[in-house]
Structures are given as structure tokens and as C-alpha cells.
Amino acid sequence: MSPPLSDSLASTASDSFRDGQFAWRFARGKLRGDPVFGAILAHGLLAGSSRVVDLGCGQGLLAAWLIAARALYAKGAPGSWPATWPAPPTLGSYLGFEINPSEVARGRAAIARLAAAGTPTLLSIVEGDITDVDYGQADAIVLLDVLHYIDRAAQERVLWKVRAALTPNGRLLLRVGDAAGGLRFTLSRAVDVAVAAARRGRMMQLHCRPLPEWLALLERTGFSAETRPMSGGTPFANVLLLARPA
Numbered sequence: 001m002s003p004p005l006s007d008s009l010a011s012t013a014s015d016s017f018r019d020g021q022f023a024w025r026f027a028r029g030k031l032r033g034d035p036v037f038g039a040i041l042a043h044g045l046l047a048g049s050s051r052v053v054d055l056g057c058g059q060g061l062l063a064a065w066l067i068a069a070r071a072l073y074a075k076g077a078p079g080s081w082p083a084t085w086p087a088p089p090t091l092g093s094y095l096g097f098e099i100n101p102s103e104v105a106r107g108r109a110a111i112a113r114l115a116a117a118g119t120p121t122l123l124s125i126v127e128g129d130i131t132d133v134d135y136g137q138a139d140a141i142v143l144l145d146v147l148h149y150i151d152r153a154a155q156e157r158v159l160w161k162v163r164a165a166l167t168p169n170g171r172l173l174l175r176v177g178d179a180a181g182g183l184r185f186t187l188s189r190a191v192d193v194a195v196a197a198a199r200r201g202r203m204m205q206l207h208c209r210p211l212p213e214w215l216a217l218l219e220r221t222g223f224s225a226e227t228r229p230m231s232g233g234t235p236f237a238n239v240l241l242l243a244r245p246a
Helices: 003-017 021-033 035-042 061-075 101-116 152-165 182-200 211-220
Strands: 051-055 093-098 122-127 138-144 166-177 223-229 238-245
Touching: 003 021, 003 061, 003 101, 021 061, 021 101, 035 061, 035 238, 051 061, 051 152, 061 093, 061 101, 093 101, 101 122, 138 152, 152 166, 152 211, 166 182, 166 211, 211 223, 211 238
Parallel strands: 051 093, 051 138, 093 122, 138 166
Antiparallel strands: 166 238, 223 238
16 A cells, blocks of 8 residues: 555544544554555455454454545545555445453444444444354454464354354455464564553463464365465564455
8 A cells, every 4th residue: 555545544544533542543553554454455355345344353443444445435536546456345334343341432432433424334343252242244254463362262163153154255354473483473472462461451371373274274164265464564474364165
């Protein structure tokens, strides 16, 4: 994603979080610096997905990002949207699940602002553990940097639930760390441990896998998958897995 477009979209999307300085600053920094948000748009990774479920959604950045992208695209101003990019998805509904009550509160405040601005998307963030909640039915399910916070048995249960919730032509976007990623993975894990401690007030054990094990897990739970590096511009060992029901 070109820097001017990234900055413009990040600024527009982060405006939904202006009720709190922390929420706004975090949104702006994350949306500008994390390559996965640009990749979702540039490569049409959610193209045609009307019903999106976001597991471990935090404060709902993905919803704000997609709504901002659609609004920019709809303006149709010359040069405002890259000619080589597909149209961003038209969200009919976005359902996020998040276990951290503080993030849920920030996300719900952002949703209220988006609703007041007239977005036609049905937006909801539910406080709950992704191992317990009902995902409903979805065209796309997104799991970004989440699965390694739950144990291996729970990882498998969640993916079976994802498989059951997706439509036959649905898709899963799963970003994971590659435990065979050497120093970059060591840094990724250290950051994740620190983030978990800050968010939940305690140290957490991480349950990581090398990339071949993640792929085997997806195959075992009924998916076919392809991989894309997703660490561009960062020092981490992240991989995005694009999976569909097999």
C-alpha cells in the first residue's frame, strides 16, 4: 500500500476511536504500521465477503478499516483508489469477539460513532472467549495473532468451529508466527508475551508452532491453505494463511 493512501485510510479509520486518546493513538499506529491491513485491501482477501466474523478483534480496528476503505472507494474521485486493486468488500455485518473488557468498551464506543455517521453495516462486538462463543454463519472469519494464546487442543477446537461456521465458499484469514523463524520469531514471541501481560495483567504461556505444523493443523480441521509472508516492514516472523473449506 502506498504511504499516502495508507496514511489517509489510517487517519479516517482511527477517527472512530477519538473518544479516548489511547484508543485513537493505538488505532492510528496499528493501521499505519501493520502490513496485514493493506494486504487485505490490495489483494482482495475479503472480496465478496458480506458477513465477517473477527475472532480476538481487540477494539475492532478491522471493522473501522474496511468501512473507511469502502467510503473512500465509493467517492470515485480520480486517483483515490489504486486502479490495480479490487473493490473493498461491502460489509453487511461485522461481528467481533474479544475477551478483554477494556478493549470491548473501546470497540463499542467506536461502533457507536460509526453508527452515528450513518454506516449501513450491522456492527457488533461481543465480550467472550473465542473457545466458547457461537460464531454464527460467516462468509469470512479473521484470526490475526490470536491462536497462540490458547493451548493446542483449544486451537484445534476453534478451527473446527470456524470450519462449521463458514459458508462453502467462505474463507479464513489466519495470521500466525512461524516458530521456526529464528531470531525474528524470538522477538515476536517476546512482544506477544509483553502485550499479553499488559492486556490481561499476568504472564501467559504461548502455544506456538512452526509453519508446517500450522498447515497440518488446518488440513486436519478441513481446510486447504496457501501462505503469504506478512512481516513486511516489521522485525517479526509472521505468516498469513489463506484457508478455505476443503
